[in-house]
Amino acid sequence: MAKVLIVAEHQDGRLNGSTAKCVTAAQALSPEAVDIVVLAADPAAVAAEAAAIAGVSRVLTVANEANAHAIAQVLAPQVAKLAEGYTHVFGPSSTFGKDLMPCVAALLGVPQVSDLMSVEGERTFKRPIYAGNAIITVEAPAGQAVVATVRTASWKEAGTGGSAAIEAVGVDASLPSHTRFVGLAAGGGDRPDLQSAKRVVSGGRGVGSAENFDIIYRFADRLGAAVGASRAAVDAGYCPNEMQVGQTGKIIAPELYVAIGISGAIQHLTGIKDAGTIVAINKDPDAAIFEIADIGLVGDLFQVLPELEAALG
Ligand SMILES: Cc1cc2nc3c(=O)[nH]c(=O)nc-3n(C[C@H](O)[C@H](O)[C@H](O)COP(=O)(O)OP(=O)(O)OC[C@H]3O[C@@H](n4cnc5c(N)ncnc54)[C@H](O)[C@@H]3O)c2cc1C
Missing domain, CATH: 3.40.50.1220 (TPP-binding domain)
Incomplete structure (x- = not known):
């Protein structure tokens, strides 16, 4: 049976709507076994939001100062370690997921399925090519974890009302010293985020x-x-x-x-x-x-x- 781990996208202690869209995609694959992992310095608030998404089985939290900022090279080894218990690892096709998931796939030694827009089978998915002018059906290799980015524009956010168990987990992964957070230059001010705005x-x-x-x-x-x-x-x-x-x-x-x-x-x-x-x-x-x-x-x-x-x- 498919077991899906979704990497939560969050910022400033709030869960991004892209995570609930990944849940909908994961439910198309495996309605019963969808977990979310929240990697953060203090994951409590984000984990509570994730646990309230309908259809989520468990929310894993990895509290680590190193996870205070979403740096793909820091998060990827931890996600790759956690992936061991799962058949599929999903992240959103936002800037966050496009940065992170290829690193996870590389560490696991598997090809990435990009921009998943529909689930045709456990390893068979549809995705757009040629700037969305054609849709291709792709099949991930057997016997390996499927690492995928979920095309957020193709899926609706899963509803709320869930009450998943929240479990703190420790991850024994060696984090890189070559990539450190130096600063964040963010534009946009108080306006809604372009990728998740209604x-x-x-x-x-x-x-x-x-x-x-x-x-x-x-x-x-x-x-x-x-x-x-x-x-x-x-x-x-x-x-x-x-x-x-x-x-x-x-x-x-x-x-x-x-x-x-x-x-x-x-x-x-x-x-x-x-x-x-x-x-x-x-x-x-x-x-x-x-x-x-x-x-x-x-x-x-x-x-x-x-x-x-x-x-x-
Ligand atoms: C490989 C590739 C990738 C690309 N990727 C992107 C992409 O990601 N996003 C993107 O947008 N484009 C992309 N483009 C460029 C794209 O082809 C167009 O050139 C671009 O979208 C045109 O932008 P525009 O509509 O603002 O400008 P224009 O085509 O110049 O249109 C301006 C419009 O404004 C109208 N207008 C002018 N004055 C007024 C007025 N006072 N009141 C009302 N209407 C007015 C005109 O009638 C006209 O229709 C890409 C091109 C290539 C080759």
Whole structure:
């Protein structure tokens, strides 16, 4: 029987929603045996959140000062040790998981299954290729642990109401001395995290300048949304790189996505095709973004946005 270990993603003592999405994927494989491991300096609060996810059997906690920051090279040897009792080890396809899980796979000497979007069998999975334009079915080798990143845009968060047992465990793994935490330079301020936000407002080249991007931030704040951007806006220096949405940026699946001054190039659409409702604001009625938008507003963004803001009160 499959037994799945999920590595919890967390920050500032809060569990990231990506973990509950991994639980849903794991339940498609093995409804009865899904454990979560929380590696942290003080895992108590995060473990309590993880234990409340419906369908989780056990939450393992590894308390260690070295785990105060999510450094893949420090976490990976511990996860690889814990993997011994499991058939599958899952992490989210967020920046955290994309950094960590390949290190875990390398330490276990197995290939990684990336961006798992559906479970077809114990070792058979579907994942996107060619920027999401084709779906491939892959099979992990028999007789080895399956290490996978779960495509967060493809899975809904598992519900709450669970009451899994929380167990502190010690891990006898040698941690590297070559990689240490030095500092964290985080952007984004108080705005929601782009990869887990329920609402996202993105600006494109049509916004015109870094100064003009203030109109996007203001509108996003009015909606309580995270802010994203097209690659053209990032390349033009209107906003930082970590805001890029799309094939070479972040793949997101918010409930609401508002694309402003974005033409709708295939590489951008790849990043948003799992979004719930897509709203597009563009002055060109023939812009490709209108082909996938649920709601389209043809107009000049500098006129439309103040009107929308006023309407939102
Ligand atoms: C390998 C590769 C990877 C890529 N990865 C990504 C990626 O991850 N993400 C990504 O976004 N792109 C990516 N691209 C780039 C992509 O092909 C497009 O060039 C880019 O998405 C265009 O950004 P844009 O829509 O902001 O700009 P444009 O295509 O220039 O569109 C600007 C839009 O703004 C509208 N507009 C202008 N002024 C106004 C106004 N006042 N009011 C309303 N609308 C206005 C215009 O009508 C136009 O539709 C990639 C390209 C390649 C080759």
